[in-house]
Amino acid sequence: MLKTLLARLIRHGRLTVTTPFGTVAAGQRDESLPAGRLDVRLRLRKAATVLKLATNPDLYFGEAYMDGDLVIEQGSLYDLMELLGSNIAALGQDPNPKVGQWASKVVGALSARNDPRKARANVAHHYDLSGELYRSFLDSDMQYSCAYFRHPDDDIEAAQLAKRQHIAAKLLLAPGQHVLDIGCGWGGLALFIARTADVRVTGITLSQEQLAVARRRAKEEGLDHRVKFELVDYRLLQGQFDRIVSIGMFEHVGLPNYETYFGAIKRLLAPAGIAMVHSIGKMYGPAPTSTWILKYIFPGGYVPALSEVLPAVERQGLWLNDLEVLRLHYADTLRLWRERFEARWADLSRVYDERFRRMWEFYLVGSEISFRHFGFMVFQVQLARAVDAAPPTRDYLYEAEVDMRARAAAAPGTALAAE
Missing domain, CATH: 3.40.50.150 (Vaccinia Virus protein VP39)
Structure with missing residues (x-):
């Protein structure tokens, strides 16, 4: 599931994720950028963290970083967020789909x-x-x-x-x-x-x-x-x-x-x-x-x-x-x-x-x-x-x-x- 998600999402830059179940990478390294810039490696230390992120990433992504269960091994938190944000924006989709409109109420x-x-x-x-x-x-x-x-x-x-x-x-x-x-x-x-x-x-x-x-x-x-x-x-x-x-x-x-x-x-x-x-x-x-x-x-x-x-x-x-x-x-x-x-x-x-x-x-x-x-x-x-x-x-x-x-x-x- 993670491999499929990252392959669909990461169109520029590269993200490598290591979990207790294995390592998944997506995207391509841009050699014109400094090491770590849009080439990020992170580790999810616990199986429970993987499951939490699958159920509620909006809450548990931040919590995992706070608690040290999500460790960035190459790059910085800003590099990771910029990589994810720029790729999501590049998809050209409204980040707040209609489900968000009723959920906001x-x-x-x-x-x-x-x-x-x-x-x-x-x-x-x-x-x-x-x-x-x-x-x-x-x-x-x-x-x-x-x-x-x-x-x-x-x-x-x-x-x-x-x-x-x-x-x-x-x-x-x-x-x-x-x-x-x-x-x-x-x-x-x-x-x-x-x-x-x-x-x-x-x-x-x-x-x-x-x-x-x-x-x-x-x-x-x-x-x-x-x-x-x-x-x-x-x-x-x-x-x-x-x-x-x-x-x-x-x-x-x-x-x-x-x-x-x-x-x-x-x-x-x-x-x-x-x-x-x-x-x-x-x-x-x-x-x-x-x-x-x-x-x-x-x-x-x-x-x-x-x-x-x-x-x-x-x-x-x-x-x-x-x-x-x-x-x-x-x-x-x-x-x-x-x-x-x-x-x-x-x-x-x-x-x-x-x-x-x-x-x-x-x-x-x-x-x-x-x-x-x-x-x-x-x-x-x-x-x-x-x-x-x-x-x-x-x-x-x-x-x-x-x-x-x-x-x-x-x-x-x-x-x-x-x-």
């Missing part, structure tokens, strides 16, 4: 209901890990979402600054406004917005760890009189805001809650206000979340297709002013995160064991391959209640970005430039 109903109590527990599972872990691979501003690469050779600092500028430009910020940041993380975007436009910002999170860091940063920067952070669920928040921004949080809302989410944005947004939502999405259409990701990384997480998001926007009567799709930006972000994580592992190993390292490596590599080969992307939607809340053309966006870059270049010693 089951997953959404069972694992992504995310009531306020469950949502807080899900957030704590991932975001209340040690700050040392996230500081090891994120940029200095602790931006844990897709960066924006204006130039292919941008480092993580430049790309994350460009992301913040891009988002701030879409918000059409003006002095005196009150801005809401839903899912504020460690506070970087909220603080950047406050410095950029002399506005008040309220950031909300469900992570105790992130809340403590964000509040400390606001106080240290002398912005705690204009930026406040609260531990509160967006569904329970009261008030009205001129601008609303939500970056990398929508993936945790849960499919059954999309109507509630956009209803909350409409309720909290001033009549002439503007909201901007940034989220991972799928190009191919609805599909269930990886069971490995749900178990180990993001319980309750769900990456939507636009066909699942836009109907909820429409039913709330919100204007979709602008839609932008970022394709390979997150793949490049994840590559830089992975390289930084690997470079800092010697320090992290004092806190985390080898199984955790393999788990985090599998998460970062698998996510990058999903953006390179499996139709994952990032979308940014600008929403409004009023038809005339935003200018009729997008010129304002580029003008604001140019202005922010010019101010940063002219004042290299300021906090804005240091971002």
Whole structure:
């Protein structure tokens, strides 16, 4: 069975698999590539691992790597995932067949209901890990979402600054406004917005760890009189805001809650206000979340297709002013995160064991391959209640970005430039 599967799948590169039952190889070695690059050898140490992979590869492939039962003897985990991903993509088939469309509804109903109590527990599972872990691979501003690469050779600092500028430009910020940041993380975007436009910002999170860091940063920067952070669920928040921004949080809302989410944005947004939502999405259409990701990384997480998001926007009567799709930006972000994580592992190993390292490596590599080969992307939607809340053309966006870059270049010693 394995021989037949690999012969059908591996059309370029070469994969050799050794199991307790024997060795199977498929494909051809490309002599133009460095040793190990798309020429991968792996060993499955236990017969039970072979059987598990046959029954549920989505879960047990990652578990086998974490537990050391899947050993890569030539090449790296990235080489293996790139080999598999590129060959699957080369088949030219939708990786999310129709069975995935109905399965996604089951997953959404069972694992992504995310009531306020469950949502807080899900957030704590991932975001209340040690700050040392996230500081090891994120940029200095602790931006844990897709960066924006204006130039292919941008480092993580430049790309994350460009992301913040891009988002701030879409918000059409003006002095005196009150801005809401839903899912504020460690506070970087909220603080950047406050410095950029002399506005008040309220950031909300469900992570105790992130809340403590964000509040400390606001106080240290002398912005705690204009930026406040609260531990509160967006569904329970009261008030009205001129601008609303939500970056990398929508993936945790849960499919059954999309109507509630956009209803909350409409309720909290001033009549002439503007909201901007940034989220991972799928190009191919609805599909269930990886069971490995749900178990180990993001319980309750769900990456939507636009066909699942836009109907909820429409039913709330919100204007979709602008839609932008970022394709390979997150793949490049994840590559830089992975390289930084690997470079800092010697320090992290004092806190985390080898199984955790393999788990985090599998998460970062698998996510990058999903953006390179499996139709994952990032979308940014600008929403409004009023038809005339935003200018009729997008010129304002580029003008604001140019202005922010010019101010940063002219004042290299300021906090804005240091971002």
